[in-house]
Amino acid sequence: MITLIVPTRNRAHTLRLVAPSYFVLDGVDEVIFVIDGGDDETPQLVERIAAGHPAVRTRILRHAVRLGAAQSRNTGVAASSNDFILFCDDDEYLEAGYARICLQKLRDLGAGVGAVSGRRVYMENGETPARSLHRFGHGVRPGKAFRPLLCEYVNGARFTGDIKLPLTNAVILTHKHLLQCFPYDPTYARGNGYREESDFQMNLYTHGYDIVVSNDCHSIHLPPALVRTGGQRTQTFRRICWSIYYTHYFFAKYYVPYAARLGLLAPRWLAEIAFAVFAVYRETVRPPLYALAKWGLRQRRRWVERAISA
Template identity: 65%
Template sequence: MISLVVPTRNRAHTLRIVAPSYFAQADVDEIVFVSDAGDDDTEAVLRAVARAHPAVRMQFLRNARRLGASQSRNIGVQACSNDFVLFCDDDEFLEAGYARTCLAKLLALGAGAVSGRRVYMEVGETTADALRRFGTGLRNAVPFRPVLCEYVNGARFLGDRQQPITNAIILTRRSLLLQYPFDAAYARGNGYREESDYQMNLFVHGHAIWVTNDCHSLHLPLSQVRTGGQRTQTWRRLVWSVHYTRYFYGKYYAAYAARLGLRTPRWLALAAFTGFSVYRELLRPPLHALAMALLRRRARLAAAATR
């Protein structure tokens, strides 16, 4: 059986929506929520959901002071009683069968960790709408960028894919989590790379990381997520992303590059990531908005021409 671990802080408003999908997961008989010194009504919300699923044992743990999501995950792992552990964020649905599918892939592939695809929902979408729109991806792109060490979430690909890191909603073995715990250094700012750190630790020690199209997690629209790293100011996200990537590269880049046969030196890889981060945070949003406005205008003109 599988234990599900969910770190959280003052997200009763999102857990009220997504937590029922955790309790409905086949092969999950234990869920450990770790509140990082939260002070809202998260526990009451979760206990109300749990009462409708008596076959699933729920633990609610609360840190006396803020420790960050990474250390909260470690605390949750210590409390688990199963050999397999699935992580989920507190603002994401799990598609039915997510845990069971990941476990089957983990065992069949001899993997260290497995995730499904992550779908970012749009305002007003149902989960079925979002899955239909996403399909096997949203754009033709390379699914993994080695120099940037970035997984391209929306890239199109079929079947199962092996790569150094995937998204945060992974299933792995408790024994590996005890051997390679999450790094608590990612406790400030937006915690960028905190989930990737564990996966990269596995990768540089010879374990395989896989992502499959056979199951999905579905992230709530940002309009429904009031707090967290995604809601921080743009310049803060930029600074912390570069800061944590510098730390991350310092730990792993030499072994990572050696395993991939990557010749780019670390300083150049960090410079490339910094440039990419500036583009992603400062330039891409207005360019995307402009492109969408032009597409809408073209559609209006085409509709007018057919009248």
């Protein structure tokens, strides 16, 4: 069976929406919430939801002070009862088959695969989960699913079936013994925690394991209007600085073995410069470009609808 671990901090407002989906996952008989120094009503909320699912063991663990999501994951792993661990963020729904499908793939693909994830779908404001899944399909963006020089997974890239990558999103299923061998690094505790979930995956990859991303199951991230707190709610300048800072640390740990396995010839200093430029672009230039593109699509859709009605 599978243990689901959810790090959380003052997110009762999101857990109220998404946590019920955790208790109906095929193959999950234990759910552990690790409260990272929070002080909201999360414990009471979780207890109310768990009361309706007595077959699922529910544990609520606490850090007296904030230690970060990485250490929260480690705390949950240490307390878990099962050999397989599924992680989920506290602002995402999980499809009912998510755990079962990931576990089947992890078993079928053999010892060389260290972790499996589904696709992450980001809801837009005003969208239902079903509508967001329909819009996403097999992806919404052209291009490859991974940018080697930046060491970045492209979440919305279009692809079908399953693919092997160095990294995926945070909602992974893996073996408990791998988490004990390669625990999450608590260094990523400040700021926006950038690369926190990637560190474990890259540790696996540089030790010879593959990471599999599948189109057969999905996590569905709440839209911006419903997520009021968290690392991505900090000021733009701070997000840029922390992303660059943590990428420098991440590359210092992994870039040499990562580049060797991938056959990447660029030196680390060039990769860090490229990432810094990308981080500035992503936080300052890309958002208005995306907004303009969405406005154009809406206008085109309205024009087509008017033409049909005429």
